[in-house]
Amino acid sequence: MKPRSLDHRNLPLLMLKAREHVIARFRPLLAEHDLTEQQWRIIRVLLEAGPLEPREIGELCGLSSPSLAGVLLRMDEFGLVVRERFPNDQRRVRVSLSARCRALTKRIIPQIESTYAALEARLGKQFCITLYMTLDELIKKLKDDDIERDS
Amino acid sequence: MKPRSLDHRNLPLLMLKAREHVIARFRPLLAEHDLTEQQWRIIRVLLEAGPLEPREIGELCGLSSPSLAGVLLRMDEFGLVVRERFPNDQRRVRVSLSARCRALTKRIIPQIESTYAALEARLGKQFCITLYMTLDELIKKLKDDDIERDS
DNA sequence: ACGTATTCACTAACATATGAGTAAGTTTTT
DNA sequence: AAAAACTTACTCATATGTTAGTGAATACGT
Numbered sequence: 001m002k003p004r005s006l007d008h009r010n011l012p013l014l015m016l017k018a019r020e021h022v023i024a025r026f027r028p029l030l031a032e033h034d035l036t037e038q039q040w041r042i043i044r045v046l047l048e049a050g051p052l053e054p055r056e057i058g059e060l061c062g063l064s065s066p067s068l069a070g071v072l073l074r075m076d077e078f079g080l081v082v083r084e085r086f087p088n089d090q091r092r093v094r095v096s097l098s099a100r101c102r103a104l105t106k107r108i109i110p111q112i113e114s115t116y117a118a119l120e121a122r123l124g125k126q127f128c129i130t131l132y133m134t135l136d137e138l139i140k141k142l143k144d145d146d147i148e149r150d151s
Numbered sequence: 152m153k154p155r156s157l158d159h160r161n162l163p164l165l166m167l168k169a170r171e172h173v174i175a176r177f178r179p180l181l182a183e184h185d186l187t188e189q190q191w192r193i194i195r196v197l198l199e200a201g202p203l204e205p206r207e208i209g210e211l212c213g214l215s216s217p218s219l220a221g222v223l224l225r226m227d228e229f230g231l232v233v234r235e236r237f238p239n240d241q242r243r244v245r246v247s248l249s250a251r252c253r254a255l256t257k258r259i260i261p262q263i264e265s266t267y268a269a270l271e272a273r274l275g276k277q278f279c280i281t282l283y284m285t286l287d288e289l290i291k292k293l294k295d296d297d298i299e300r301d302s
Numbered sequence: 303a304c305g306t307a308t309t310c311a312c313t314a315a316c317a318t319a320t321g322a323g324t325a326a327g328t329t330t331t332t
Numbered sequence: 333a334a335a336a337a338c339t340t341a342c343t344c345a346t347a348t349g350t351t352a353g354t355g356a357a358t359a360c361g362t
Contacts, residue, residue: 006195006260008267009283012177013192015170017213018286021293023163031321036347041164044157054311062168067348069312074347091310091357109157116159123292127285132160134278134285135169141274142172178350187317187350205341218318220342225317242327242340 025119029111033104038063038071039080040108043097046081047105051096080104176270180262184255189214189222190231191259194248197232198256202247231255 023037030040041061046052049060058068072095075081080101086092097105120128174188181191192212197203200211209219223246226232231252237243248256271279 006198007264010192010195011267011270011283012170012174012188013195013213014283014286014290015166015173018289019163019166019170020213021290022166025293026163027320036320037163038348041161044161044164047157055309062164062171064349064351065311066313066350066352070348089310089358093311113158116162119162123289127288127292130281131285131289132162132165134282135165137278138169138274138282139165139172141278142176182351189318206339215319215321216341217320217322217343221318240328240340244341 022119025115026112029108029115033108035108036071038067039075042071042075042095043080043101043105046095046097047102051094053092054095057095173270176266177263180259180266184259186259187222189218190226193222193226193246194231194252194256197246197248198253202245204243205246208246 026040027037030037035043038061041063042057045057045060049056052060054065054068054072057063057072058065063071072081072083076083079098082096082098084094084096086094123131177191178188181188186194189212192214193208196208196211200207203211205216205219205223208214208223209216214222223232223234227234230249233247233249235245235247237245274282
């Protein structure tokens with residue numbers, strides 16, 4: 001019984017649009033500080049986890065190695081991060097936030113948090129809980145599956 | 152009470168990762184037919200809604216005008232779509248699927264549908280219902296808000 | 303020790319995303 | 333009708349995404 005018509009809605013598209021509505025509330029804020037969405041993702045994980053290697057950043061931020069190469073290069077040029085080789089392993093690189101960037105985050109964080117507050121107010125507390133839970137569970141269910149599909 | 156630390160998880164990032172896990176199941180399928188994710192989005196809406204104008208496609212597929220210009224150009228070159236000016240309004244363009252593309256979709260749709268079936272089997276029927284409903288509601292709540300914020 | 307396999311960051315080539323702007327075509331206003 | 337306003341698709345510059353592949357460095361097997 002091969003289906004001739006599309007019986008399912010386009011889920012990736014639905015998720016894309018949903019995400020667009022959310023990120024749209026942060027975009028002007030980041031632009032104000034000349035940060036791209038990707039740069040802010042990286043800054044956030046470096047704030048929370050401390051200095052990391054590109055490989056780890058990519059994993060945490062959902063950025064591929066080629067994308068990361070360019071983004072980190074620009075962040076380095078703009079003085080947002082510092083990149084240095086490991087003395088004991090010349091392949092690996094340590095990426096850390098610059099002092100200037102840490103100062104910058106002090107001004108941005110309150111704005112980000114107040115944007116989240118406004119967002120939560122609009123969505124409702126209970127809905128937010130459901131939203132995060134649903135996304136977490138989706139990832140969990142499909143991540144387990146990815147492992148099986150690899151082997 | 153300005154917050155100094157990030158008390159909220161990165162929601163756009165969470166949504167990005169969730170979407171990545173979903174689209175990952177379709178990517179190899181589309182690549183097999185030399186289609187990009189964006190091209191398939193466009194083909195889908197043209198299948199469901201019939202010929203459309205770029206502006207409408209952009210709205211329905213979440214594609215900006217500049218992105219669309221390139222994507223449609225390539226789809227035209229590859230013989231996937233046909234673009235023609237309106238006789239009564241030379242600004243507007245009518246985009247429709249080529250016969251070759253319609254034939255192509257006949258082979259792809261069953262694979263897409265079976266991928267959705269596998270996905271639903273993995274996620275569970277009830278979870279899928281919750282997922283779609285949550286995303287729909289998120290968009291609805293934030294779309295209403297966008298209108299207010301414009302004015 | 304020495305060749306091999308792995309790891310890691312990176313490059314190359316191409317497609318898309320974003321923000322700003324433009325030119326041609328159409329509608330509205332005066 | 334002529335000017336102003338608007339609409340539509342498009343270009344330009346730059347940043348990122350995707351897939352494939354590379355070179356340097358390290359770990360491993362024999």
